[in-house]
Amino acid sequence: MTASASSCASCCLFALALLAAAAPATSAAAEKETHLRVYWHDVMSGPNPTAVQVAQAATSNASATDFGAVFVIDDALTEGPSLAGSRLVGRAQGVYVSAGRDSMSVLMAMSFVFVDGAYNGSSIAIVGPNQAAMAVREMPVVGGTGVFRFARGYCQARTYTFDAKTGDATVEYNVYLRHH
DSSP states (O other): OOHHHHHHHHHHHHHHHHHHHHHHHHHHHHOEEEEEEEEEEEOOSSSSOSEEEEEOOTTGGGOTTOTTOEEEEEEEEESSSOTTTSOEEEEEEEEEEEOOSSSOEEEEEEEEEEOSGGGTTOEEEEEEEEETTSSSEEEEEEEEEGGGTTOEEEEEEEEEEEOTTTOOEEEEEEEEEEEO
16 A cells, blocks of 8 residues: 555544544434423222223232232323312323332333423333332333434432322322433
8 A cells, every 4th residue: 555545544534533423422412401390190099090900910909019910091290289270281191010029119111192382292201110119219211202202311200199098199200301
């Protein structure tokens, strides 16, 4: 190889290295960070429940944790903790499964589907374990649509109210996202 060809090859490799190094910076600059706070209302009682049990194991009723029970949800998401007095911003739609044999742990697989405001028509997907006995539970956000396309992040859930007699619960969700 001649000195001229070697110099040209070195310049090309240097230019490719610069392009490769610049690509992540361009992508990161286009990302946005968003924090959302919503209240999730899981209503199991009354004439219009938003969480219903659709399956159970033969031993679910004998289990202190309801192990093996499967629930489908279409829960209201509101701006504030009052179901009746707060603006509806979306619905939590999906399933949760009682997955802890010895502890109250549920596997959550749900989408927060936004129906009002700046995020109307967008959604985020949350999939992960929810250790219900812990004061703060963290679950991953694994995707999104619309405004939240390519979303990733996490949410923190804190029980606001829980009625042990009816099973009704209000949970504060703080969601931290990175998205395009």
